[in-house]
Amino acid sequence: MAFELPKLDYEYDAFGNYISARIMELHYTKHHQTYVDKLNAAVDSAPALQGLSLEELVAGLDKVPEHVRTAVRNMGGGHYNHTLFWQCLHPSSTKSPSGELLEGLEAKYGSFQGFVDEFSTKATGVFGSGWVWLQPDLSIATTPNQDNPLMTGGEEPILGFDVWEHAYYLDYTYNRADYIKAWWEVVDWEKTTERYKVSGS
Ligand SMILES: [Fe+2]
Known part of the structure; x- marks a missing residue:
């Protein structure tokens, strides 16, 4: 059977000014x-x-x-x-995870903000087009182009952030940093926590 676009759980305008x-x-x-x-x-x-x-x-x-x-x-x-x-997107994001995922991130990065800072730094550092991933062991990875961790023997990531210009240029022009700031306002932490639990880490 041919691959198909997945249905979205929200409307295109669900993210206000964060993502137009x-x-x-x-x-x-x-x-x-x-x-x-x-x-x-x-x-x-x-x-x-x-x-x-x-x-x-x-x-x-x-x-x-x-x-x-x-x-x-x-x-x-x-x-x-x-x-x-x-x-990974939700129109009424909780802004941060809770439970096991929050505890895991705090243990690994000192605080949730410590994780956000590290992830944001990696997102800023992706040269050209690519992705930033939170992996089941709570490490952060980046890949170029449309690569992902599965391609190098890794597990399915629990959070994926698109830093291609096509994801933000119309809203933020070249200011990737502003797009990164906006992304933290719309992350679906409930589904991310579910993926973390399913991964068994
Ligand atoms: Fe994209």
Whole structure:
């Protein structure tokens, strides 16, 4: 079955001035849709890949036929990463986690703010296009382009932050720092905590 855009749990204008409706719509209906369409085209041209899940594709790039490997990496990564990204946003964010995840972050980073500062520093430091991840062991990773931790043998991240310019340029032009500040206002900590619990860390 062909891959499809996931349904969003909120409207494009759900994030007020933090992320504009225009960016949400373009990001979802143009950028993410393009990753989905091009991933489907790549899988269509490689029968051995048909029936594999998105996670199996991006975690097993070495088994993907060479003629579509770059497409599966970029488009499969794009689809996986954005699917997680949409689930990391909530219109009425609690602004911080609670329970086990909060305790874990405080233990690792000294305080929740210590975690926010470290994650923000890594987000600022991504050169060009890429992503910042919170992993189940609560370490922070960055990847270039549409790569993600699954591609290097890692586990599924519990939080993913898109720092491509397409995610913020219309609202913030080149001021990635302002976009990073806004992101902390819209993170869905409840779903992130659920992913943390499911990961068993
Ligand atoms: Fe994006």
